[in-house]
Amino acid sequence: MNVVGTLRGLLRRWYIVVPGILLAAGAAFGAWQVVSPGYERSATQLLLPGAESLPENANPFLFLGGLSNAADVLVRAVSSENVMNAALDGYTGVDVEVSRDGSTAGPVVLITVTAETDADAEAVLGTLVDETVVQLEQMQERENVQTVNRITVVPITVDDQSTLQQRDRLVAAAAAGVGVLALSIVLAALLDGLTLQRRRRASQATSAESDVDEPVASSDGGPADDRGPGGEGLGFDPTPDAGERESVMSDPLPPTQETPIVRSGGSSRHRRGARRTASDRVTASTDDAPAARSVRADTLDPDTESTDPAR
Structure with a gap:
């Protein structure tokens, strides 16, 4: 520890240094009075x-x-x-x-x-x-x-x-005063060092806990993928939950449009529009597609035969 750090520590522990100075002065005065010239x-x-x-x-x-x-x-x-x-x-x-x-x-x-x-x-x-x-x-x-x-x-x-x-008195007074003052300074420095070390350990422990608990932000600003105990990326589960499936299945399907087809023999068949199944909608919702997609109405039924006027 340098001199500046030591002085700052003594200033922080002034409640030990100041009484130590007073005690040192009292000890020096007492030694001066006890030792006769x-x-x-x-x-x-x-x-x-x-x-x-x-x-x-x-x-x-x-x-x-x-x-x-x-x-x-x-x-x-x-x-x-x-x-x-x-x-x-x-x-x-x-x-x-x-x-x-x-x-x-x-x-x-x-x-x-x-x-x-x-x-x-x-x-x-x-x-x-x-x-x-x-x-x-x-x-x-x-x-x-x-x-x-x-x-x-x-x-x-x-x-x-x-x-x-007065030499003996000066030596006795100086020894008593310097001894008490040095003891108080050592005590203040020791207490300050222990306190700073305890705070440093607590700060390191808090930083470690925050690093474990807080998710790491991804590059696009959102939370990063969850990771397992071994660090493997679990990724995002595309399977919708039960609430989403019920919401998708409860939505009414658009009505089927029928277009009459006239044959030469007078019979008619109907072209049915392809229905959009619920599984298609679930897949569309999980892929962040629009809630409803337009279904092509001109899709022919596999059983529909082309009409030939000459036949």
Whole structure:
């Protein structure tokens, strides 16, 4: 079925499509209300080299090139399962991502927290910022690094307001609305197809019955000859029925005319006109001839003899 046919079918089944659209809108609105938005906060921290590893009175921000590997190690330590379980204890629906900020070439650690409430996002982010410092100190302490040579981490940015994330709500609302709408369209198309198929079958059955019942018109405008079960032509029966025979037999025959014939011997014989029998009239009526035919009056009787004056 093409697009035009599908649209026409949906228009015919508007009483299914329109309620389906309303239900889809209601389902999308309900999903939007049920799914809460996400509250996102982020923080960035920068690693700085130890004082003993820098020239005297040097700017530490000019010596950040060798700290990228240390930032990767710190990200792996903070992202460990033990640290995350301790930081998220008592919070539900919180998503945390710790990575090295790829938008900068320096040793910058990026922490992103997404929670169901703004308070949870703020609390978890603060915990992880503090945990970064703790994890860096523990790693250097295990390696017996002198305090003056230890790498330090300083916060660069910490969000004090959350950013609303509507992605989950949009996905849920779109899925609910599109699902209900697609279901209503499929239902309308299925019902329209079944109805059209039923009507088509009924129309074909009616056409077949009419072809059998109605006689086929002949070339001269009259009904065609009846045909038997095998298709043989029965033709027209020329035999008249009982009514026609009674009508023909009841009609009076024309009177017989007699013409006198005078012979030389004084005797006379009569010439009788040939009578038209009833069978002749029946045959004439069945052959669509006129109802009466003229009979020749000069037909001689077979017994009539020609008169000879000399005899």
